[in-house]
Amino acid sequence: MRLLTHNFLASNVRGVSTGYPLALEVAKSSIKEVELNADFLRGILPKLDWRALVAAASAAGFPDLLAAEQPQEAELFADGAADAEGSAIRRLHHALLEIHVDEGALVCPDSGRSFPILKGVPNMLLHEDEVRH
Template structure:
């Protein structure tokens, strides 16, 4: 699972008010090379919740991102390279995502997060007409 994906996930447990960001417990992290696309990075920068992104990258052992960032930094090749690496090249292969409110652990196996819940824990109810 890439940090791009992680930054868009939240806990869907019934009654949870603050299910974002999920904390990462990394057991196995892989680096997979991906060609850089500057335009994509510039668009994604506006959508990424920066603090959650930095915390997640650090949980995976990557400490090269600044605590705070703004769009003016997108003109720096060094910043773009670091952002690109963290966003797209770091992969959580094994570990867990942890709900910040309940502490519930969602396992990540072979890079795939399992966010499935038993029916009684699902936030949204399905009404069958």
């Protein structure tokens, strides 16, 4: 599971209000490099929950990867930023699409219910008595 998926995944245990954002616990993670697509990042920037992403990156072992507040577009998409080592856009790309959580858990902020992540796959299945009717 990459952190982009974490950014839209919520818990649906009966009785929770939003079930979002899920607290991330990471026992094992890995990095797989992929090509940076600036147009894609520009498009999703307004739709991201920045705080949830910062918390997830921190949980995955990268507490200093992202700024606490979302950077301005002008900074992120400045000429040459995509090719500049350590630029804000490269760090955003890394956080969203290159960090994989292989083992760990997702914890519902409302109910405390923990959903295990095994072999990269979060198990969001609910027990019978947790399902909304």
